[in-house]
Amino acid sequence: MSRIEWERIGRERRRVSRWSGGTTAEIAIHPATSQYAARNFAWRVSTATVEAERTDFTPLDGFSRILMVLENELTLHHEGHGTYRLRPYEQNAFEGGWRTSSEGRATDFNLIYDSRLRARMSVLEVPGEAALVAAVGSLPCEEGEHWIHRIWYTAEGSVEAADAGGNALCRLDAGDALLFAVHRSHGEESWSLRNAASGRAVVIESVVFS
Template sequence: MTIARKKEFELDHKRWSGGITTQLAIWPEEADYASRRFDWRISSAAVEDERSTFTPLPGVHRHIMTLGGEMTLTHEGIRTRVLKPLSDVEEFEGEWRTTSVGRCTDFNLMLHAGFRGRIAPLHAADVTTLPSAPSEVVWYGIYFAADAKAAIRYDGYRVELSQERGDFVLISYRPRLCVDVMLSFSSSSFVPAVSAAVWRGI
């Protein structure tokens, strides 16, 4: 389990055409997003422009959710969808011509071929069993959208965390050995965190 605080990410903001993006996790360890050499990447972005065009990413399958504010996504010639914060998830291909309308903060998962995954909100007071996928390793990232306390039960151990908004926790585990991984939250926010799960798959 790796814990990264918000202040650590503030030193690594990158600008894109519509705002600022923050890389939360990338794999493998020697991966480089700028040269598009990565298997998967988890990030959050602040969309500052009312209208923006997404960076083309051929060969990458994308998942996106808004954390605050609303976004209308248009995939040219395919579909248009309005994303409500901390609720709706849109999946699309990186080679699609995608534009957005609306200022917001979003949460992103990018996957190259050979990897699968999903993103989802984590509700306060719920207990969530982490996925048991047919893979040697599963990566599970938790991005805190509000201050929250988390209790993580991991293969017979219990870890209690106190996280601030903008913090990120990444857990990697072998699902056949750690099928009892669970999370619970206590927070004044109904949705204090969002998650991204990644595993190898077709």
């Protein structure tokens, strides 16, 4: 069995709250005992609905952000730092302390993390006829980094995750997530995602180094 720590986070566990432009659903926060309102977290992943045509983002000094659109389109205006129009599965990275506003009604996926950390986000499209293999534990850490946290969030369809030994771990339907932590001393393992249905399956991968 794999020595990687992992946890399935079902859609029903997400904590939904209001923000000035709509609603947000927290998928995971680290450490687990931290709170978004207290700003005492290292990183947080969530989805949000933007219900107002124009919104101002909450200032988050000391944090960096990556935002990816899931549905519809969204235009981000960063005062002094440019304007970006995002379509589904396009992303924009920016600093939480910037004065940012948006135009458009959309659903998006958000990663917020301490600006002293490194992070990235990508889209994994899982084919219907084969498994998508992901190398876990192979990403190089920089000096001072000890842990790699990955979050697989199912944006469309359903997938089944298996570890390096082919052991089935769990099924992830749309809105479900898989969180796993890997220490830098851990060797590489090849985990897999298999499309569990006949339609399209899309997984968003977020990675945070700490």
